[in-house]
Amino acid sequence: MWSLGVAAFVAFVAAIPQPLGIGAVLLEDASSAKGFLVEAVAVPTTRDITGFGGWRSFVTSETAA
Template sequence: MRVTDGGKAIDVEVWNVPASLFGSFVAGIPTPLGIGKLTLADGREVPGFIAEPIAPEGATEIIELGAWRRYIASRR
């Protein structure tokens, strides 16, 4: 989620999804997620998951772990 103050960079995975499959992929994304532009540390902009402002309500904060996969690993 983009914020105006604070926030931290996290690790991301960049996948190569064929254009012919992108629409069906996006159609399966549940609320409150969506697709938007992400700016990577090297300055590239890529399509990626974004979240509506309501998304953090009741969610677990994982920013200190720095990556989704590290969060999943921490739960094992």
């Protein structure tokens, strides 16, 4: 997790390409935080990486393959 000031957050969000966005993400401890989301229109053509336990594990598995 990272913490950004308002101006940095606005600049960061403005640079995120569609179909990605920022929204509330439910965490394992049932709290929520802002995180990356993908618009529903993109879901049918994307790969579900939930089974990897997170982005870092997915990237590691891809580089090991």
